[in-house]
Amino acid sequence: ATGPYSTDEAPNSLEDITSYNNFYEFGFDKTDPAAHAGKLTTSPWAVEVDGLVDRPGSYDLVDLLKGLPVEERIYRFRCVEAWSMVIPWNGVQLSHVLDRVGVQPGAKFVQFTSLARPEEMPGVKAGLLDWPYREGLRMDEAMHPLTLLATGIYGEPMPNQNGAPIRLVVPWKYGFKSAKSLVKITLTDRMPYTTWNALQPKEYGFYANVNPEVDHPRWSQASERRIGAGLFASRVDTQKFNGYGDLVADLYKEQDLARDY
Amino acid sequence: MLRDTIHRGLRPVRPWMVYTLGVLPALLLVIDVFTGNLGVDPVKTIEHRVGEVALQLIVAGLCITPLRRFAGLNLIRFRRQIGVLAFVYATLHLLVWITLDLQFRWSEIGADLVKRPYIIVGFAAFLMLLPLAVTSNNAAIRRMGAAAWQRLHWLTYPAAALAGLHFILLVKAWPAEPLIYMGAILALLGLRLIPRAAPRRMPA
Numbered sequence: 166a167t168g169p170y171s172t173d174e175a176p177n178s179l180e181d182i183t184s185y186n187n188f189y190e191f192g193f194d195k196t197d198p199a200a201h202a203g204k205l206t207t208s209p210w211a212v213e214v215d216g217l218v219d220r221p222g223s224y225d226l227v228d229l230l231k232g233l234p235v236e237e238r239i240y241r242f243r244c245v246e247a248w249s250m251v252i253p254w255n256g257v258q259l260s261h262v263l264d265r266v267g268v269q270p271g272a273k274f275v276q277f278t279s280l281a282r283p284e285e286m287p288g289v290k291a292g293l294l295d296w297p298y299r300e301g302l303r304m305d306e307a308m309h310p311l312t313l314l315a316t317g318i319y320g321e322p323m324p325n326q327n328g329a330p331i332r333l334v335v336p337w338k339y340g341f342k343s344a345k346s347l348v349k350i351t352l353t354d355r356m357p358y359t360t361w362n363a364l365q366p367k368e369y370g371f372y373a374n375v376n377p378e379v380d381h382p383r384w385s386q387a388s389e390r391r392i393g394a395g396l397f398a399s400r401v402d403t404q405k406f407n408g409y410g411d412l413v414a415d416l417y418k419e420q421d422l423a424r425d426y
Numbered sequence: 427m428l429r430d431t432i433h434r435g436l437r438p439v440r441p442w443m444v445y446t447l448g449v450l451p452a453l454l455l456v457i458d459v460f461t462g463n464l465g466v467d468p469v470k471t472i473e474h475r476v477g478e479v480a481l482q483l484i485v486a487g488l489c490i491t492p493l494r495r496f497a498g499l500n501l502i503r504f505r506r507q508i509g510v511l512a513f514v515y516a517t518l519h520l521l522v523w524i525t526l527d528l529q530f531r532w533s534e535i536g537a538d539l540v541k542r543p544y545i546i547v548g549f550a551a552f553l554m555l556l557p558l559a560v561t562s563n564n565a566a567i568r569r570m571g572a573a574a575w576q577r578l579h580w581l582t583y584p585a586a587a588l589a590g591l592h593f594i595l596l597v598k599a600w601p602a603e604p605l606i607y608m609g610a611i612l613a614l615l616g617l618r619l620i621p622r623a624a625p626r627r628m629p630a
Binding site for chain 2: 177245385
């Protein structure tokens with residue numbers, strides 16, 4: 166492992182990681198992103214930073230990240246659909262980027278907005294969800310050292326189907342929190358709109374922490390299928406906070422996680 | 427007429443031959459297992475594919491009566507085989523879920539069977555198909571009497587609706603596919619509600 170935040174578990178192959186994706190901007194099927202994301206234009210790429218920040222504006226991606234340390238982080242990745250992978254991300258800590266733009270004291274939450282470009286994204290064109298995709302974190306979650314703005318996998322630039330050129334990675338939360346292809350970061354004083362929560366609030370909470378004790382209303386979260394493990398050895402127990410409890414449980418010590426799911 | 431051409435063409439086809447055809451989806455799946463063609467999540471692929479074949483066979487079975495009634499196309503002698511195959515694939519679907527997916531985690535399986543609407547609904551559909559499969563032979567019809575046998579086999583209708591619902595309940599958001607299956611099932615059931623002839627006026 167590289168550094169205190171990475172797991173020792175063997176990462177999935179690049180093929181696993183790039184051929185099995187939920188990225189509804191390209192369609193509902195796991196294979197749609199690999200099939201359709203090739204068309205996505207990722208350069209140039211600007212990220213707008215707005216809301217309660219000292220230095221708002223539209224930043225070229227290169228400028229936004231210039232000089233910040235890019236780290237390899239091998240994280241477990243747990244989907245709300247009860248499958249998981251181990252992914253070797255490359256990226257910068259979100260906290261470093263937020264420090265760079267200057268978070269104002271009144272900011273309590275961060276909203277992330279993904280690209281919604283119908284001419285390159287068939288799922289956006291088809292209106293599969295309420296686009297653009299939006300996600301959010303509480304400020305302490307956003308500033309946590311585990312929280313990553315990932316720009317690559319296996320040392321290569323982020324594959325389009327995984328959320329090129331820059332995406333969020335929050336390893337102790339269900340995968341849908343880790344919004345892809347980010348075009349906007351908004352600092353706000355109230356809990357922001359998030360796509361899945363708005364669509365089905367009883368099923369997808371704002372926090373969405375991985376938790377085997379709190380089931381999805383329609384399926385169990387007690388265990389997960391580890392993608393790439395083959396036909397007969399794929400199911401493992403799900404860990405609370407996806408195994409990152411030592412690092413993040415304190416953030417929620419005042420909260421009832423069955424209520425704040 | 428097309429109908430007569432189909433009838434003529436099907437004359438040499440014996441009902442048991444439907445089983446030969448019905449083995450093909452399973453055979454393709456086995457080939458895909460050995461050629462590594464199931465993608466990175468083979469368990470889900472197998473589970474979904476056998477489930478979907480079951481659903482397709484249920485829809486096919488529901489088509490037989492409306493086809494005869496509204497198109498004059500008589501395929502009734504193949505209906506039993508289609509129904510039995512639907513049951514076989516539904517059973518495979520259940521077995522894949524227990525063995526490859528849940529891997530005999532009985533406490534989770536048990537919890538799912540009482541807590542998860544999509545599991546409850548799917549399992550209920552399977553339980554309804556069970557007596558139908560067991561009685562899918564002439565001896566059962568003779569023993570039960572045609573009327574009672576027919577009444578029992580009306581279980582096909584709730585089983586089909588529950589199978590369609592099972593699919594809808596397990597997806598996120600609203601993909602088209604499960605909705606299309608449900609739409610087809612409900613339409614095929616709805617066709618059966620159309621009165622056979624104009625109702626006769628009761629004398630005053």
